[in-house]
Amino acid sequence: MSAKIPPANLRHDRLEIKNLVMVRGTKPVTQAIELSIAPASITALMGANGAGKTSTVLGISGVIEPAFGEIWLDGVDMVGMDADEIRRRGVATVPEGHQVLRELTVRDNLLVAGGSLSRGEVNASIERTVELFPELKEKLQQAAGDLSGGQQQMVAIAQALIVTPRFLVIDELSFGLAPTIVARLVPVIRRIAASGIGVLLIEQFTQLALALAHHVYVMSRGSVSYDGEPGKLRDDPDILHRAYFPVSGRESVGL
Numbered sequence: 001m002s003a004k005i006p007p008a009n010l011r012h013d014r015l016e017i018k019n020l021v022m023v024r025g026t027k028p029v030t031q032a033i034e035l036s037i038a039p040a041s042i043t044a045l046m047g048a049n050g051a052g053k054t055s056t057v058l059g060i061s062g063v064i065e066p067a068f069g070e071i072w073l074d075g076v077d078m079v080g081m082d083a084d085e086i087r088r089r090g091v092a093t094v095p096e097g098h099q100v101l102r103e104l105t106v107r108d109n110l111l112v113a114g115g116s117l118s119r120g121e122v123n124a125s126i127e128r129t130v131e132l133f134p135e136l137k138e139k140l141q142q143a144a145g146d147l148s149g150g151q152q153q154m155v156a157i158a159q160a161l162i163v164t165p166r167f168l169v170i171d172e173l174s175f176g177l178a179p180t181i182v183a184r185l186v187p188v189i190r191r192i193a194a195s196g197i198g199v200l201l202i203e204q205f206t207q208l209a210l211a212l213a214h215h216v217y218v219m220s221r222g223s224v225s226y227d228g229e230p231g232k233l234r235d236d237p238d239i240l241h242r243a244y245f246p247v248s249g250r251e252s253v254g255l
């Protein structure tokens, strides 16, 4: 565990990312990312293909150790902890692309996600979680691979919720899903946040992110180019346009 002294300006009820640098291969793909994720609210992280959103998520979730920077929760810097430890501390991640165990039933997917919980605890947690997704309630005994893409995304979100996290990171909520399915997920995400969980929503579909989020970050070529209210981006689409189509000729960051 880190013995670092937290910075004086740290907000202890938040998940705070400071100066995060992620390296893929030998290339730095983010530079000095700063994010502050509040409990009981939805924070969106948007940006064009290759902006560095997933790399940031992999750093936060402990799948790839950041090359530099800090990830603070409860006054502890979690950089260097493995993914299980970070999840135990309350940060759960839904990875890109509805990653479910296709051969297993929906219930078994949720049991596996329960990990260290007792059987009783995990069953109670499954009951609570499927209340959010009545569709899944009827499909608990079906193989997850037989479900539609939208239902698989629900299973992936339910898996992350089984351990009752305090922060939930969702990489590409809407990816590959029909608009009607996405519309079905919107109230669920709102309910999750209303229950007290701080949601970090990574989203390319800007309308969805702007409709849902209380606070928005936009990444552009590895850096945060906007940090503020969603309303300003709705009123001034040029800000987003510049972030998605930067005019600079630089091909990569940090080189």
Ligand SMILES: Nc1ncnc2c1ncn2[C@@H]1O[C@H](COP(=O)(O)OP(=O)(O)OP(=O)(O)O)[C@@H](O)[C@H]1O
Pocket (backbone or CB within 6 Å): 024, 025, 029, 047, 048, 049, 050, 051, 052, 053, 054, 055, 056, 204
């Ligand atoms: N496994 C990898 N090895 C090397 N470079 C990678 C790897 N994965 C991603 N990158 C590079 O890292 C940079 C950031 O990619 P990342 O996947 O984090 O972006 P993203 O914002 O999530 O994009 P998308 O919208 O396509 O999901 C890109 O330049 C990408 O080519």
Ligand SMILES: [Mg+2]
Pocket (backbone or CB within 6 Å): 053, 054, 055, 096
């Ligand atoms: Mg991505």
